[in-house]
Amino acid sequence: MGSKWLAARGVIAYIGPDFQEERRVQADIERKLAEATALQRRGDLAAAAAIYRQILKIERRLAPAHYNLALIQKEEGKALAAEKSFRAAIAADPAYKLAWRGLARFLCEKEKFREAVRAGLKLAALDDFAPPALQELADLLERMPVGDLGPAGDEAMLRCLNTDEVESDRFILTLLARINRQAGIRKMASGAEALGVLTGAFNEPVIAAAFSKLILPSAEIGEWIAAARSSILAGDAFPSFEVIALLALQLALGEYALEPPNGEPPVVTDLESALIAALYGRIEPEIADEILEKGEDLLEALPWCRLLLIRMGPQQLREWQLRGTLPCLSSSDDAVSKAVREQYEESPYPRWRGLRSGGETTLPALLKSLFPGTAFAALPDRPKVLIAGCGTGRHALRTARRITGSKVTAIDLSRTSLAYGARQAEALGIDNVSFAEADLVALPETFGRFDLIEACGVLHHMGDPEAAWQGLLDHLAPAGVMKVALYSEEARQDVAAVRDMVGEERMETLTLDDIRRLRSDILALPDDHPAKEVTKELDFYSLSGCRDLLFHRHEQRFDIPRIKAAIETLGLEFLGFEFTESRVKKAYRARHKDDPAGRNLANWAAVEAEHPALFRGMYQFWCRKQRP
Numbered sequence: 001m002g003s004k005w006l007a008a009r010g011v012i013a014y015i016g017p018d019f020q021e022e023r024r025v026q027a028d029i030e031r032k033l034a035e036a037t038a039l040q041r042r043g044d045l046a047a048a049a050a051i052y053r054q055i056l057k058i059e060r061r062l063a064p065a066h067y068n069l070a071l072i073q074k075e076e077g078k079a080l081a082a083e084k085s086f087r088a089a090i091a092a093d094p095a096y097k098l099a100w101r102g103l104a105r106f107l108c109e110k111e112k113f114r115e116a117v118r119a120g121l122k123l124a125a126l127d128d129f130a131p132p133a134l135q136e137l138a139d140l141l142e143r144m145p146v147g148d149l150g151p152a153g154d155e156a157m158l159r160c161l162n163t164d165e166v167e168s169d170r171f172i173l174t175l176l177a178r179i180n181r182q183a184g185i186r187k188m189a190s191g192a193e194a195l196g197v198l199t200g201a202f203n204e205p206v207i208a209a210a211f212s213k214l215i216l217p218s219a220e221i222g223e224w225i226a227a228a229r230s231s232i233l234a235g236d237a238f239p240s241f242e243v244i245a246l247l248a249l250q251l252a253l254g255e256y257a258l259e260p261p262n263g264e265p266p267v268v269t270d271l272e273s274a275l276i277a278a279l280y281g282r283i284e285p286e287i288a289d290e291i292l293e294k295g296e297d298l299l300e301a302l303p304w305c306r307l308l309l310i311r312m313g314p315q316q317l318r319e320w321q322l323r324g325t326l327p328c329l330s331s332s333d334d335a336v337s338k339a340v341r342e343q344y345e346e347s348p349y350p351r352w353r354g355l356r357s358g359g360e361t362t363l364p365a366l367l368k369s370l371f372p373g374t375a376f377a378a379l380p381d382r383p384k385v386l387i388a389g390c391g392t393g394r395h396a397l398r399t400a401r402r403i404t405g406s407k408v409t410a411i412d413l414s415r416t417s418l419a420y421g422a423r424q425a426e427a428l429g430i431d432n433v434s435f436a437e438a439d440l441v442a443l444p445e446t447f448g449r450f451d452l453i454e455a456c457g458v459l460h461h462m463g464d465p466e467a468a469w470q471g472l473l474d475h476l477a478p479a480g481v482m483k484v485a486l487y488s489e490e491a492r493q494d495v496a497a498v499r500d501m502v503g504e505e506r507m508e509t510l511t512l513d514d515i516r517r518l519r520s521d522i523l524a525l526p527d528d529h530p531a532k533e534v535t536k537e538l539d540f541y542s543l544s545g546c547r548d549l550l551f552h553r554h555e556q557r558f559d560i561p562r563i564k565a566a567i568e569t570l571g572l573e574f575l576g577f578e579f580t581e582s583r584v585k586k587a588y589r590a591r592h593k594d595d596p597a598g599r600n601l602a603n604w605a606a607v608e609a610e611h612p613a614l615f616r617g618m619y620q621f622w623c624r625k626q627r628p
């Protein structure tokens, strides 16, 4: 705590008129604060709390002392006292972000969701609702999947949904709960009833925004949309253009995963026929573009119609344009590559919207935060990063934004996927990524060396993953690090059940219509069927997601012994797994005190045997070349 902080908050003036005395009291407070924080860091909470209380007797308005005391009280399970201390910190300094953040998280843990979201909004307001602040709000909302968040909840969700600088899909379950409260997610008796419920729900701005922006992972909502669509197409109902546009936006987000309606779409000549055609499937980009241009004035008052046309017209055209300009660094006639390329050309995955903001860091700082006890050789200030199998680019753009000074090369087999990423980079103004076509089985020798290589969700789609891994290591700088993510056999038992049901041999020949039908078959399975679990996955609700999740043309699944063998054969050092939830590593450390870094793969195999879903989000781990 610097003296500037105390002075700025009037502590010195408050203490007394005598300058010498002020200096002495101030120095004493600073010394005590430093002492208490050191004790707190070492875990001597009682001693630290005693000093904070002493300080607060001298100076009631010292926000950091209240805040640190709140953290201790929280740790000690003294909920009432902790909340009071957080609030006292805020009363002492209403612009104290740490205290607002602490209070919001604390209230969320205590399931006081309405108050938590209000605190989260105050925190974001202190940063003028800048994208990193909104991302933080989105992450907070994610932890509130139940309960009524009230008007503040709507405001918070809407602010996040209204920008592409936030990953709002994080709080999709919170949104579903909001829709459920409004509309009651249930089976509907008829298309007319479904349409009525949807029309009513769309009057809520947050629900309309959700339908326009995020894939809603709910089988019932899918049924409502299908029923409402039939009712409109049969001429039984005449909703407004905006309602039709919202239905079409949601259908398009799911890439028309629902089975198609009977009949043929109309020839598109104007906005009305475009909207009806969009209920069947995408419309020709040139035509969408033309209607957009012709109807500019009318569309001013029809924002959802306009958005639909933008997505189907100019955005699509720009992707096609970019697709043609991407360089090709390497290709091969590998049979698996060919089959996999065809799949992703037809079904680029994932079709994401919104990129997280905030959390920028340097590569060494990132490694230090992930693996605190590990020493790393010096890495350049402007690291070269390779994203191998970048797909539609979300991962590459996240890394480019997160690692300051990075220069990212993002490669993939599928030009259509790459073009999606390139368009998003352009829209988000991210210029430190270059996208290029390349086959990982045939990287040119001249490809260069990278300080960080990330191969997430790709090696398990290759004929010989270990050989491809070795191929990537040839391009890793000696001091470089690599992040890998691989499917877990144990965690994908439900997926394996689906694949067994369909037959591995059919995967390569499935058409998009086959996938739509299989999706319906899975939804009709009894709830206790082992394959039914897959309907809980977000990916199940879009066509490319469903294909990537369940019907991939080539998928291998790993277990920890196979990863261990690869690490040894490839001459690597395993640095550790990465989890989104810090409690996983905490629990591991508590159980394996002799392995605080969490590097013993045999231990992890035992943990996975007990918790089969632990690596549902893949085995995500870091490694580097063994040092000589």
Ligand SMILES: C[S@@+](CC[C@H](N)C(=O)[O-])C[C@H]1O[C@@H](n2cnc3c(N)ncnc32)[C@H](O)[C@@H]1O
Pocket: 337, 340, 341, 344, 349, 350, 388, 389, 390, 391, 392, 393, 394, 395, 411, 412, 413, 414, 417, 438, 439, 440, 441, 456, 457, 458, 461, 462, 548
């Ligand atoms: C499931 S997607 C993952 C995309 C991205 N890494 C992510 O996490 O969102 C797998 C991607 O790997 C790419 N891929 C598969 N085999 C490849 C190969 N041999 N060379 C380059 N890319 C490949 C596919 O084209 C596809 O886009």
